[in-house]
Amino acid sequence: MSSQNHTADGVPRSNGMPVLGLGTWQNDDAETCADSVQTALEMGYRHIDTAQAYGNEDAVGAGIERAAVDREDIFLATKVWISELAADDVIASTERSLDKLGVDSVDLLYVHWPARTYDPEETLPAFGELLDRGLIDRIGVSNFEPHHVDRAREVLDEPIFANQVEMHPLLQQAALREYAAETDLELVAYSPLARGGVFDVPELTEVAEKHGVSEAQVSLAWLRERGVTAIPKATSEAHVADNFASLGLALDDDDLATIEGIDREDRRVDPDFGPDSWD
Ligand SMILES: NC(=O)c1ccc[n+]([C@@H]2O[C@H](COP(=O)([O-])OP(=O)(O)OC[C@H]3O[C@@H](n4cnc5c(N)ncnc54)[C@H](OP(=O)(O)O)[C@@H]3O)[C@@H](O)[C@H]2O)c1
Numbered sequence: 001m002s003s004q005n006h007t008a009d010g011v012p013r014s015n016g017m018p019v020l021g022l023g024t025w026q027n028d029d030a031e032t033c034a035d036s037v038q039t040a041l042e043m044g045y046r047h048i049d050t051a052q053a054y055g056n057e058d059a060v061g062a063g064i065e066r067a068a069v070d071r072e073d074i075f076l077a078t079k080v081w082i083s084e085l086a087a088d089d090v091i092a093s094t095e096r097s098l099d100k101l102g103v104d105s106v107d108l109l110y111v112h113w114p115a116r117t118y119d120p121e122e123t124l125p126a127f128g129e130l131l132d133r134g135l136i137d138r139i140g141v142s143n144f145e146p147h148h149v150d151r152a153r154e155v156l157d158e159p160i161f162a163n164q165v166e167m168h169p170l171l172q173q174a175a176l177r178e179y180a181a182e183t184d185l186e187l188v189a190y191s192p193l194a195r196g197g198v199f200d201v202p203e204l205t206e207v208a209e210k211h212g213v214s215e216a217q218v219s220l221a222w223l224r225e226r227g228v229t230a231i232p233k234a235t236s237e238a239h240v241a242d243n244f245a246s247l248g249l250a251l252d253d254d255d256l257a258t259i260e261g262i263d264r265e266d267r268r269v270d271p272d273f274g275p276d277s278w279d
Contacts, residue, residue: 010044010247011044011045011046011047011247012224012247014186014227014229015161015186016075016107017047017075017107017108017161017162017186017188017229018045018046018047018075018229019047019224019228019229019230020045020047020220020224020229020230020231020232020243020244020246020247021045021046021047021048021049021075021077021188021229021230021231022036022037022040022045022047022048022049022231022232022233022234022240023049023190023231023232023233023234024036024037024048024049024050024054024056024060024233025051025054025233026054026233027054027056027059027233027235028054028055028056028059030056030058030059030062031059032235033056033059033060033063033235034059034060034062034063034066035063036063036234036235036236036237036240037059037060037062037063037064037067038063038064038066038067039237039240040234040240040244041063041064041067041068041069041074042067042068042069043240043241043244044244045240045244046069046073046074046075047074047075047076047077047229047231048060048063048064048074048075048076048077049077049078049164049188049190049231050076050077050078050079050101051078051079051081051110051112052078052079052080052081052084052093052096052097052112053079053081053112057078057097057100057101058100058101058102060076060101061100061101061102061103062102064076064101064102064103065102071103074107075107075108076101076103076106076107076108077106077107077108077109077110077140078097078101078106078108078109078110079109079110079111079112079140079142079164080093080094080109080110080111080112081093081112082112082113082115082117082118082273083117085111085115085117085118085119085122085123086117086122086123087122087123087125087126088126090123090126090127090130091126091129091130094109094130094135094136095135098135104134104135105134105135105136105137106135106136106137107136107137107138108136108137108138108139108140108161108162109127109130109136109138109139109140110140110141110142110162110164111123111124111127111140111141111142111144112142112143113142113143113271113273113274114141114143114144114145114148114275115273115274116273120151120152120154120155120156121155124139124152124155124156125155125156127139127156127158128156128157128158131158138159138161138162139156139158139159139160139161140160140161140162140163140164140188141160141162141163141164142163142164142165142190143164143165143166143274143275144163144165145176145275145278146175146176146179148275149163149179149183149185160185161185161186162185162186162187162188162229163176163180163185163186163187163188164187164188164189164190164231165187165188165189165190166189166190166191166267166268166269167187167189167190167191167192167223167228168189168191168192168193168194168197168198168219168223169194169198169201169203169204169218169219169222169259169262170194170197170198170201170262170264170265170266171194171264171265171266171267171268172260172262173187177226177227177228181227186229187227187228187229188228188229188230188231189223189228189229189230189231190231190269191268191269192219192220192223192230192231192232193216193219193220193232194219194266194268195268195269197266197268198215198216198218198219199215199216201215201262203258203259203261203262204218204219204259204262206258207251207255207258207259210255211249211255213245213246213249214242216232216239216242216243216246217242217243217245217246217249218246218249218251218255218259220232220243220246220249221246221249221250221251222251222255222256222259224246224247225251225256
């Protein structure tokens, strides 16, 4: 994780990645999805997160196409699904993703899960090939624990840019944050609103009321304060706007202490094909 710097478009970036993005999981009505992507981009978002498994890459592409924002100003990320982790499948499925998204390249391509179908020696060189061919700008991993990242870095000559993991005030991931800071790895927080869970936490409500903002904003501002990029999913314009407003929320030391006093390990995403146990 590195220090953040502001750019002309107003969204802080960390190593080139805008620190707030729009998530799109389960935004699977094509028209709604394209609308929310367009709305977000025109509001000032510059980072969009999708995945092959979400079945909405074409709708995300339509939203990008419709928005009055240049492609080169948008940081676009997608993920290779667990059925596509053999080398040839990584390449072919990514080419299909680019077609659906209507772009020549993506800014970040993740291994979605270190599932049983993931074999570092088989999967990762194909990511390296995509980088060499200019079809992706950065390699990412998702749902990786430190030992998975260490192994990936042994196998791959190219850098691992980011690890996308579940993170929010109910799952604060202190060990992963420490590992990322020590090893020059960006962290991207998925489910940064705990899939709605942040609205039922008294400590977050207390901080939100103090600042006259939503609990969603408090959660997103806490992640930003800790050097972590967040990709909240929102479909309505009101939610898209509320989350964007978190960029203007400055938390003080008392707020951070209140949030970090929440002592929970409330994981919301834990499929059978994920790691058997989380560190
Ligand atoms: N790598 C992975 O394995 C992985 C796993 C899970 C998620 N992700 C990524 O992370 C993104 C975000 O995670 P998520 O979708 O699981 O959950 P989330 O962002 O924590 O929460 C989304 C939920 O919060 C609601 N919401 C959003 N903003 C709100 C606001 N300001 N006020 C009130 N409600 C609000 C949304 O409602 P509306 O939709 O009605 O606005 C939706 O129901 C995903 O979309 C996906 O891109 C990645």
